[in-house]
Amino acid sequence: MENKKTNRLRTLTEPFKIKVVEPLKVTTEEYREKALATAGYNTFLLSAKDVFIDLLTDSGTGAMSDHQWSAIMLGDESYAGARSWEKLEAVTKDLTGMPYVLPTHQGRAAERILYSTIGGKGKFFISNTHFDTTRANIEFVGSTAIDIVCEEAQDNQSDAPFKGNIDLKKLRALIAEHGKENIAAVIMTVTNNSSGGQPVSMENYKEVRRICDENGLFLVMDGCRVAENSYFIHHREPGYNTKSFREIAQEMFSLSDAFVMSAKKDGLVNMGGLLTLRDSELAVQCKNLLIISEGFATYGGLSGRDMEALAVGLVEVFDEDYLHYRIKSTTYLGEGLRKKGIPVVWPIGGHAVYIDAKELYKNIPLKEYPGQALVCDLYLKGGIRAVEVGSVMFGKYDENGELIPAEKELVRLAIPRRVYTQSHIDYVLDVFDDIIEMRDQKTRGFEITYEPPFLRHFTANFKPL
Numbered sequence: 001m002e003n004k005k006t007n008r009l010r011t012l013t014e015p016f017k018i019k020v021v022e023p024l025k026v027t028t029e030e031y032r033e034k035a036l037a038t039a040g041y042n043t044f045l046l047s048a049k050d051v052f053i054d055l056l057t058d059s060g061t062g063a064m065s066d067h068q069w070s071a072i073m074l075g076d077e078s079y080a081g082a083r084s085w086e087k088l089e090a091v092t093k094d095l096t097g098m099p100y101v102l103p104t105h106q107g108r109a110a111e112r113i114l115y116s117t118i119g120g121k122g123k124f125f126i127s128n129t130h131f132d133t134t135r136a137n138i139e140f141v142g143s144t145a146i147d148i149v150c151e152e153a154q155d156n157q158s159d160a161p162f163k164g165n166i167d168l169k170k171l172r173a174l175i176a177e178h179g180k181e182n183i184a185a186v187i188m189t190v191t192n193n194s195s196g197g198q199p200v201s202m203e204n205y206k207e208v209r210r211i212c213d214e215n216g217l218f219l220v221m222d223g224c225r226v227a228e229n230s231y232f233i234h235h236r237e238p239g240y241n242t243k244s245f246r247e248i249a250q251e252m253f254s255l256s257d258a259f260v261m262s263a264k265k266d267g268l269v270n271m272g273g274l275l276t277l278r279d280s281e282l283a284v285q286c287k288n289l290l291i292i293s294e295g296f297a298t299y300g301g302l303s304g305r306d307m308e309a310l311a312v313g314l315v316e317v318f319d320e321d322y323l324h325y326r327i328k329s330t331t332y333l334g335e336g337l338r339k340k341g342i343p344v345v346w347p348i349g350g351h352a353v354y355i356d357a358k359e360l361y362k363n364i365p366l367k368e369y370p371g372q373a374l375v376c377d378l379y380l381k382g383g384i385r386a387v388e389v390g391s392v393m394f395g396k397y398d399e400n401g402e403l404i405p406a407e408k409e410l411v412r413l414a415i416p417r418r419v420y421t422q423s424h425i426d427y428v429l430d431v432f433d434d435i436i437e438m439r440d441q442k443t444r445g446f447e448i449t450y451e452p453p454f455l456r457h458f459t460a461n462f463k464p465l
Helices: 029-038 066-072 083-096 107-118 132-140 168-178 202-215 226-236 245-254 280-293 304-316 320-339 370-382 422-441
Strands: 100-104 124-127 144-147 183-189 219-222 258-262 273-277 352-356 387-389 410-414 446-450 461-464
Touching (some): 029 370, 066 304, 083 100, 083 245, 083 304, 100 280, 107 132, 107 183, 107 273, 107 280, 124 168, 132 144, 168 183, 168 202, 183 202, 202 219, 202 245, 226 320, 273 280, 320 422, 370 387, 370 410, 370 422
Parallel strands (some): 124 144, 124 183, 219 258
Antiparallel strands (some): 100 273, 352 410, 387 410, 446 461
């Protein structure tokens, strides 16, 4: 919190008080060694009861407010045309300005419905950076996903304010190379999760809109963290410091043809997703697929109480005090790690801190997954669960079966919303002292002993080398 008279920074204070507590299990390193081995050295396969600080994801792991819990009691569980749906539809239309709203059980369902409808073999999707489920849903229908994040994002230590931007020159070149008739959509992920949680500027978004208009291309906003992105635009982009976070988001929505959201992030709920559209014909196609696979068009796999909580969350997420706390608490962790000499992606993003595992564990070969080694060490030393965002998640194989590494070897510490206090984050910082002590001795990583054809990081098994 800032003292406005002196500009002096005070201790970061959460703008809420605790009403209900959930006990955490304290374990020994010996206990965690056995748990990790049982999980095949994959933190996704750990039992949650064996995790002390869970930074695996910020998706659906946040704490709901008293207003959201109160709204749950109003849930109308009618199969069709429930009051809860009408409330969610009205809030979503008012926020996005799009006339067609389809609820889904979570974001990847919305992705599957939209991208299977507009995609297919021979089609290309171009994005600043596709996240894992987005890429999987695109590739599953035979399309090709291409990432073209801006050049500034290649330097993890630069102070560029909008390292989530798309590379406009590459976008024009790809359209010319593949033909605009073969481009299914341009997807702008805000904030750019796989590129360090970095924001996208309004200027960049407007330029992408202009290029799409010139070529008749469909522009999708993957906006599960649109409120956090709006915060960065407000504070970093000229001309936006007088606009509210919600107004900034609405301007970005106005530039989009469709909106896909995992509501488990900036919807502030534990389950839910949204797909909104402007085109009536496409909306009919997507609605038919929704009914076949998710549920009727007015619930889409969600209960009435889920929709009530989401309707409240889409309003609360733009609260000034909440967003200030959200961004500053994440920055507190990132700045603390940087002071210790941990190589983090800079500037710190909105929902997570990303660590350059290739730089931290520079003695571990890329083919032995240094990010996975760091993820396992964080759990062993402190019961902290994180996730690798590198060659386990995005690596490919060449024709000889050799690993083609991902562009970056990152480990993500995703901060659940309104869950952990500053003392929890201080504990995470303390555990990194152990990581620093052992990093020069780390020379071997892991090999994969089992992997599925898609999204292997969720269920793969590993063996330490």
